[in-house]
Amino acid sequence: xxxxxxxxxxxxxxxxxxxxxxxxxxxxxxxxxxxxxxxxxxxxxxxxxxxxxxxxxxxxxxxxxxxxxxxxxxxxxxxxxxxxxxxxxxxxxxxxxxxxxxxxxxxxxxxxxxxxxxxxxxxxxxxxxxxxxxxxxxxxxxxxxxxxxxxxxxxxx
Numbered sequence: 001x002x003x004x005x006x007x008x009x010x011x012x013x014x015x016x017x018x019x020x021x022x023x024x025x026x027x028x029x030x031x032x033x034x035x036x037x038x039x040x041x042x043x044x045x046x047x048x049x050x051x052x053x054x055x056x057x058x059x060x061x062x063x064x065x066x067x068x069x070x071x072x073x074x075x076x077x078x079x080x081x082x083x084x085x086x087x088x089x090x091x092x093x094x095x096x097x098x099x100x101x102x103x104x105x106x107x108x109x110x111x112x113x114x115x116x117x118x119x120x121x122x123x124x125x126x127x128x129x130x131x132x133x134x135x136x137x138x139x140x141x142x143x144x145x146x147x148x149x150x151x152x153x154x155x156x157x
Contacts, residue, residue, distance in 0.1 A: 005061055012063040012076060021059075022075040026153030029059045036151035040144075048144050050095060051102035055148065058084030082107040101137060102144055105129070109145055 006013040018028045025032055033056055040052040062084045063076040086104035089095050108130055115123040130138065 006063055008060075012065075013060040016063040016076050016078075017060040020075055021078070023073065027151075029056050032056065032151045032153075035153065036147050039147040039150040043147060045143065045147070047098070048102065048140070048147065050099040051106065051144060052147065054085065054089055054095070054099065055103050055106045055144075056081065056085060057103075058082075058086075058088050061088075101133075102140065105133065105137075105141055106144055106148060109141060 037052040059081040062081045112126045
């Protein structure tokens with residue numbers, strides 16, 4: 001897991017929150033989150049609304065330059081940002097366990113696909129988590145991923 005923990009006044013936090021994430025996101029975390037909320041509401045999936053607001057809450061705290069591509073394009077990587085987001089909200093009594101699980105596992109589908117190509121040990125770990133989830137949760141994660149993708153906007157490169 002990435003142990004980066006940026007302060008709210010750090011350059012990586014502020015840049016990723018307001019302006020730049022990476023090649024998959026057209027917007028910073030704040031605007032991306034607002035777009036996910038919009039598409040969740042537009043789709044009528046109100047049960048996802050809290051997760052739409054919270055799914056990337058830990059992302060600016062985990063923004064880091066991982067490789068040469070990040071340096072070249074002045075962008076960030078957000079390794080295990082979903083776990084960081086979950087860790088931030090896990091003790092919030094006003095957030096349901098359902099929402100906490102959506103936040104914690106919202107990137108799991110992508111992580112499984114990516115790690116299957118790059119890191120078989122991570123793939124096995126993530127696949128075990130996926131297989132332990134209920135079919136309803138798996139379906140909800142797939143639907144939520146659709147809203148997350150819509151919130152990204154157009155790819156920049």
